[in-house]
Amino acid sequence: MSPLRRSSELTAGRHRRDAVMRRVVSVGAWLLVLLLALPLLDLLRRAGPGLGWTTLVAADSMSAADAGMGGALRASALALLPVLLVAIPLGLAVAVFLEEIGRRGRGPMLVDHSIRHLAMLPPVIFGLLGFGGLVVMLGLPVGTPMLAGAVLGLAMLPRVVLAGQHALRAVPAEVREAGFAMGASPLRVVAGHVLPCAAPAMLGASFSVLARALGEAAPLLLVGFAAFAAGRPGGPGEPGLPLPVQVFRWAASPDPLFAAKAAAAALVLVLGVAALGLAGWVLERRGGAS
Amino acid sequence: MNARFRSAEKPLRGHAPAGRLRVGAGLVVLVAWLAGAPAHAAARAHPVVAGSSTVFPLAVAVAERRSGPGALVLPMGTGAGIAWFCEGLGQAAPDLAMASRAMLPEEAAACLAAGVEEVDEYLLGRDGIVLVAATGSTLHELSMDALWRALAVMVPDPAGGEAWVPNPHHDWRELDAALPDLPIRVFGPPATSGTRDALVKLALRPACERALASWPRAGFEARRCGELRRDGAWVDAGENDDALVARLRADPAALGVMGFGPLHRNPGRLAAVCLDGQCPTTASIAAGEYPLSRPLFLYLKPARLAAVPGLEALAGDFFSTAASGPEGYLVRLGLVPATTAGMALRVPTAPLAPERNLALTLTVVAVALVLLAVGPGLALLRRARPVGAALERGVGGMLWAAAAVSGALLAVVLATLVIPTVGFFRHVSPAAFFGGTHWSPESALRASQVMGEGAFGVLPVLLGSALVAAVALALALPLALAAALYAHGWAGDRFRRAWRLGTRLAALVPAVVYGLFAALTVGPAVAAAAGALGARAAVESMLAAGLVVGIMLLPALALRIGEALEALPGSAAESAIGLGATRWETARDIILPAAAPGIGAALLLAVTRALGETVVVLMAAGLAAHWGLGLLDSGTTLTVQMVALMAGTHELDNVRTQLPFVLGMFLAMIVLPLNAWALRLLRRSDVTPSPVL
Numbered sequence: 001m002s003p004l005r006r007s008s009e010l011t012a013g014r015h016r017r018d019a020v021m022r023r024v025v026s027v028g029a030w031l032l033v034l035l036l037a038l039p040l041l042d043l044l045r046r047a048g049p050g051l052g053w054t055t056l057v058a059a060d061s062m063s064a065a066d067a068g069m070g071g072a073l074r075a076s077a078l079a080l081l082p083v084l085l086v087a088i089p090l091g092l093a094v095a096v097f098l099e100e101i102g103r104r105g106r107g108p109m110l111v112d113h114s115i116r117h118l119a120m121l122p123p124v125i126f127g128l129l130g131f132g133g134l135v136v137m138l139g140l141p142v143g144t145p146m147l148a149g150a151v152l153g154l155a156m157l158p159r160v161v162l163a164g165q166h167a168l169r170a171v172p173a174e175v176r177e178a179g180f181a182m183g184a185s186p187l188r189v190v191a192g193h194v195l196p197c198a199a200p201a202m203l204g205a206s207f208s209v210l211a212r213a214l215g216e217a218a219p220l221l222l223v224g225f226a227a228f229a230a231g232r233p234g235g236p237g238e239p240g241l242p243l244p245v246q247v248f249r250w251a252a253s254p255d256p257l258f259a260a261k262a263a264a265a266a267l268v269l270v271l272g273v274a275a276l277g278l279a280g281w282v283l284e285r286r287g288g289a290s
Numbered sequence: 291m292n293a294r295f296r297s298a299e300k301p302l303r304g305h306a307p308a309g310r311l312r313v314g315a316g317l318v319v320l321v322a323w324l325a326g327a328p329a330h331a332a333a334r335a336h337p338v339v340a341g342s343s344t345v346f347p348l349a350v351a352v353a354e355r356r357s358g359p360g361a362l363v364l365p366m367g368t369g370a371g372i373a374w375f376c377e378g379l380g381q382a383a384p385d386l387a388m389a390s391r392a393m394l395p396e397e398a399a400a401c402l403a404a405g406v407e408e409v410d411e412y413l414l415g416r417d418g419i420v421l422v423a424a425t426g427s428t429l430h431e432l433s434m435d436a437l438w439r440a441l442a443v444m445v446p447d448p449a450g451g452e453a454w455v456p457n458p459h460h461d462w463r464e465l466d467a468a469l470p471d472l473p474i475r476v477f478g479p480p481a482t483s484g485t486r487d488a489l490v491k492l493a494l495r496p497a498c499e500r501a502l503a504s505w506p507r508a509g510f511e512a513r514r515c516g517e518l519r520r521d522g523a524w525v526d527a528g529e530n531d532d533a534l535v536a537r538l539r540a541d542p543a544a545l546g547v548m549g550f551g552p553l554h555r556n557p558g559r560l561a562a563v564c565l566d567g568q569c570p571t572t573a574s575i576a577a578g579e580y581p582l583s584r585p586l587f588l589y590l591k592p593a594r595l596a597a598v599p600g601l602e603a604l605a606g607d608f609f610s611t612a613a614s615g616p617e618g619y620l621v622r623l624g625l626v627p628a629t630t631a632g633m634a635l636r637v638p639t640a641p642l643a644p645e646r647n648l649a650l651t652l653t654v655v656a657v658a659l660v661l662l663a664v665g666p667g668l669a670l671l672r673r674a675r676p677v678g679a680a681l682e683r684g685v686g687g688m689l690w691a692a693a694a695v696s697g698a699l700l701a702v703v704l705a706t707l708v709i710p711t712v713g714f715f716r717h718v719s720p721a722a723f724f725g726g727t728h729w730s731p732e733s734a735l736r737a738s739q740v741m742g743e744g745a746f747g748v749l750p751v752l753l754g755s756a757l758v759a760a761v762a763l764a765l766a767l768p769l770a771l772a773a774a775l776y777a778h779g780w781a782g783d784r785f786r787r788a789w790r791l792g793t794r795l796a797a798l799v800p801a802v803v804y805g806l807f808a809a810l811t812v813g814p815a816v817a818a819a820a821g822a823l824g825a826r827a828a829v830e831s832m833l834a835a836g837l838v839v840g841i842m843l844l845p846a847l848a849l850r851i852g853e854a855l856e857a858l859p860g861s862a863a864e865s866a867i868g869l870g871a872t873r874w875e876t877a878r879d880i881i882l883p884a885a886a887p888g889i890g891a892a893l894l895l896a897v898t899r900a901l902g903e904t905v906v907v908l909m910a911a912g913l914a915a916h917w918g919l920g921l922l923d924s925g926t927t928l929t930v931q932m933v934a935l936m937a938g939t940h941e942l943d944n945v946r947t948q949l950p951f952v953l954g955m956f957l958a959m960i961v962l963p964l965n966a967w968a969l970r971l972l973r974r975s976d977v978t979p980s981p982v983l
Contacts, residue, residue: 021874024772028769029773031769031772032844032848039838042811059360062347090657093692101689116965117962119981122904124904125958127932128706129703132706140650157699165981166980187682191669215799216801222932228362228364230350230354230356231357232360239336244800244801247806251909252533259810262806270799273800281791
């Protein structure tokens with residue numbers, strides 16, 4: 001057997017193995033896509049009897065036929081306000097401070113570390129913080145969008161900071177150097193040069209954070225949302241269960257119509273989350289971020 | 291690149307004094323409004339009703355028929371509801387308590403001590419405590435004695451002899467040859483529930499005392515008569531009757547303990563078990579013939595009537611003809627109305643002083659100041675030509691403050707967890723908690739409640755969390771790795787772009803959607819598949835929960851692994867390909883080893899996410915804690931127990947109310963080091979992870 005032949009056989013074996021592995025990983029990839037599609041297809045299949053005008057606009061009810069997610073939609077919208085108006089600006093401000101101003105100090109490093117850890121804590125822990133801190137200490141009324149928004153805002157704040165830092169780090173150093181070379185102070189460099197560059201990525205990440213907050217239920221179950229809220233909340237201080245909690249409650253019912261309504265509400269939730277995520281992606285793209 | 295610089299090139303505009311004045315005045319008004327608004331907005335103007343889960347559907351039916359600011363109705367059990375009700379006259383406590391037993395002297399004393407001097411009691415009607423099974427169950431008839439011997443923690447030795455022994459019975463046939471050969475498994479309400487109190491008082495304690503009278507007392511004291519088994523035969527199934535009905539439908543061998551209402555509302559789904567020859571019906575409960583019947587009450591704080599506009603009408607509606615009349619909607623829900631006349635409300639003598647919430651106001655003002663500094667402050671910095679040093683210092687200081695506050699949040703979280711934990715470990719020994727293999731967190735809410743010493747061995751719960759995480763990662767890791775490799779090494783640009791957007795969107799899909807999928811589809815499918823293979827599986831199983839958590843982890847895990855692969859310099863892989871290595875060889879020998887730290891970090895983050903996952907497991911895994919590796923059984927996790935044990939009372943002075951915080955602390959103690967490790971790996975591998983996932 002000539003060495004040449006052996007080497008060609010060897011190559012053939014290597015290429016065969018390559019082909020097999022190629023098939024294996026592509027099957028893995030498509031299996032992943034299939035597994036992710038399954039829950040959504042299942043929702044579509046089950047939501048049928050639950051779809052309808054009543055389900056979309058009516059307030060919650062004991063009887064499955066009359067129950068709707070109108071109150072939950074309003075509660076979710078109201079609960080996102082504190083996230084949008086407080087958590088996101090505050091988080092971005094902290095990101096600016098950590099990345100652009102207080103980079104080298106020991107204090108900022110400590111803050112940076114603690115925020116990283118906070119962002120990775122399970123959200124349910126923020127429910128305990130919400131109960132101990134917001135309900136017991138600050139006296140926010142349970143079962144209201146105000147409290148839901150505050151808890152979600154706390155849970156999302158560290159993620160916003162990380163997202164802001166991510167966006168700021170993508171800004172090339174030359175932008176800052178140009179500003180400093182013209183004699184601008186650090187804050188003016190940030191306000192006039194760095195922020196405009198980082199804005200698209202920050203905006204995109206903010207939409208993702210909103211989508212996350214819209215879908216989060218775990219911390220809310222700990223602060224008095226495993227309940228029934230009658231009617232539709234007219235303001236942040238009136239009782240209202242956000243949409244994911246509503247899905248959770250309906251899913252627990254033995255009535256098949258409630259299960260269908262839960263699927264319909266989950267579908268609406270997925271649509272809302274996808275719309276926010278997509279909007280974030282488009283804004284990020286149009287702003288020219290990579 | 292040009293687009294990025296456009297705004298920086300804009301000429302800086304001069305400042306306009308008039309505009310600035312207007313902005314300044316606006317800011318002052320805004321701060322003033324913020325200082326006043328929270329106290330006003332946080333003043334509750336809607337009724338809050340809390341307590342018995344038996345009365346809950348009735349209260350919901352009343353509340354949903356009222357217009358105006360809706361009421362909040364919380365099912366938390368009579369004990370917890372009254373404890374919360376009696377915490378004070380302020381808006382933090384409920385205005386109306388639902389109870390499936392009368393308020394105890396001890397609870398009334400607590401009310402008085404908290405300044406609630408006047409409480410009105412209204413008899414709403416009667417209710418029966420029923421034992422139910424899914425229709426088709428073969429258990430139809432039970433004697434009270436058999437019920438007690440099935441559920442009591444200690445019984446007279448069935449083999450004869452003097453002593454009382456820990457309950458040895460495993461199936462109903464052992465108690466009475468006439469009973470079917472089904473395992474003893476009873477789902478019922480937890481210790482915070484009035485139904486549980488009534489079950490103990492009306493059924494178990496009398497049977498136990500009868501037995502004590504005829505048997506020698508060796509090894510057993512009379513005061514332990516109400517204790518229930520803690521070996522899995524009795525399962526605390528939470529305060530949600532609907533969920534309990536669903537659970538019974540899923541597990542036809544099990545019995546459930548609940549009020550008469552759910553039985554009445556689910557005629558085709560549930561069948562009652564008759565006790566001592568009496569079956570629960572509206573007539574037998576109204577006549578008092580059914581042995582386990584008890585009154586339902588509403589408790590009202592008259593002092594709250596002036597503060598909460600809709601309260602009087604809401605309470606009155608319970609007793610209207612439309613509700614409690616012969617064809618009333620409450621009667622259709624299973625209420626057996628009280629025969630006596632309804633209630634007449636009083637006008638309170640002195641209205642409550644408005645509450646001032648200083649802490650909340652201060653918090654809101656502080657947050658508002660920081661926001662004003664970073665929003666308009668930064669904007670002014672950008673516009674004004676000669677920037678005042680004061681403005682810059684102010685904005686910088688506010689940024690510092692914001693960062694410090696955010697950083698301090700971790701300390702606040704830990705403090706929230708540590709303080710109740712310290713209280714908890716004053717009563718429970720750490721050794722029993724960390725080393726015990728028995729989880730049955732029974733604990734009395736009141737001193738007089740008959741309740742065993744709870745078993746607080748956390749290991750079965752921890753094992754449940756670990757099992758779910760293990761199943762999830764066994765599914766998610768290979769698939770995510772394969773998909774990330776495919777997208778990185780083999781797929782074309784178009785696939786890769788679609789892949790990036792797709793995973794990013796898929797990672798945002800809420801857990802509750804996956805939970806619904808698990809509860810409605812995967813759980814029954816797993817049970818059916820196991821049944822076809824000859825194994826017994828519950829509809830709620832660790833396997834189903836783990837699989838669905840695995841699916842949920844896929845997008846984030848694949849995205850993070852993809853990031854780890856993309857962070858590598860391309861040159862090494864290109865040289866390998868150039869030297870004739872195949873793509874697989876390049877991936878195996880060059881890419882994967884170099885990306886190992888980043889992949890490790892992705893894996894660790896997925897583990898912490900799986901350990902902290904709450905909603906999916908809550909909807910799919912069940913509640914009972916087992917010390918074993920049975921993936922087909924239902925099980926429980928740290929997060930599920932946190933939610934299930936959250937009593938809702940505001941005073942965290944009790945082992946039971948502190949327990950969720952202890953579990954949260956425990957979870958944090960597990961998750962924090964794993965995250966620290968992941969962060970170290972990330973630093974080493976130069977990967978900047980996607981922040982929002």
